[in-house]
Structures are given as C-alpha cells and as structure tokens.
Amino acid sequence: MINIRFIFCIVLTGIILTGVFSCSSGDKVADKISKTMVEQPMDKAKRTKLQADLTTIPRAVQIFFADKGRYPKDLQELVDEGYLQTYPQEPFGGQYLYDPATGKVKSSTRPNFKPGDGN
Numbered sequence: 001m002i003n004i005r006f007i008f009c010i011v012l013t014g015i016i017l018t019g020v021f022s023c024s025s026g027d028k029v030a031d032k033i034s035k036t037m038v039e040q041p042m043d044k045a046k047r048t049k050l051q052a053d054l055t056t057i058p059r060a061v062q063i064f065f066a067d068k069g070r071y072p073k074d075l076q077e078l079v080d081e082g083y084l085q086t087y088p089q090e091p092f093g094g095q096y097l098y099d100p101a102t103g104k105v106k107s108s109t110r111p112n113f114k115p116g117d118g119n
Contacts, residue, residue, distance in 0.1 A: 045091075046091040047113075051113075051115045053088050053090070053091075054114075057078070057096060057098075058105050060083040060084050061078065061098075061105065062103070063083060064081065065103060073100050074098060074100065075088065075096060090107055092109040092110060093109065
C-alpha cells in the first residue's frame with residue numbers, strides 16, 4: 001500500500017507542478033500579447049511623427065536656404081526665424097541630426113529612415 005501511495009503522491013506532484021508552470025508561461029504569453037497590442041499602435045504613431053518631421057524639417061531648411069542663400073546654422077535658427085513653430089522632438093527619444101554644410105536632416109535613432117519608404 002505504501003508504494004501505491006508514494007507513486008500516487010509523485011504523480012500528483014508532477015501534475016500540480018506542470019499546471020503551475022503552464023500557468024506562469026501562459027501569463028507570460030498573455031503579457032506579451034497585451035504588450036504587443038499597446039506597443040504596435042504606439043510605434044506606428046511614432047513612425048508617423050518621424051515621417052512628418054523628416055518631411056517638414058528639410059522643407060523648412062530648403063525654404064530658409066531659398067530666402068537667405070545659406071543653410072541655417074542649426075535647427076534652433078529655423079525656430080528663431082519662424083520657419084518652424086517649435087523645436088522638433090524626435091519621437092523615439094533621440095534627436096534630429098542636422099548638417100549645416102549640406103542641409104541634410106536625419107534621426108539619431110533611425111538614421112536610415114526615409115519618409116514614405118515604409119520604415
């Protein structure tokens with residue numbers, strides 16, 4: 001009889017442990033799904049903002065160049081001179097990198113991002 005009880009306890013313990021580990025990994029899956037459901041729209045909104053900024057800022061640089069015959073010394077000059085309403089904040093937490101020699105603007109966090117190419 002003791003052998004049957006011992007075997008029963010081991011089997012029961014195994015079933016319980018399997019259930020506990022299944023639930024904890026299920027929670028991880030549920031957390032990942034809910035995190036994805038929140039992060040994907042946020043990431044899309046950030047990409048949309050980045051795309052808009054990387055269209056607007058270079059356009060402001062070109063208008064400044066057409067008016068002044070030179071590129072602005074920095075992005076703050078575009079704000080100071082009224083070509084941009086506010087200093088642009090990069091949506092992924094980086095900054096916009098501006099080259100005053102060429103007038104080119106890119107994102108520090110997404111340097112290869114090009115407006116309209118589906119990044």
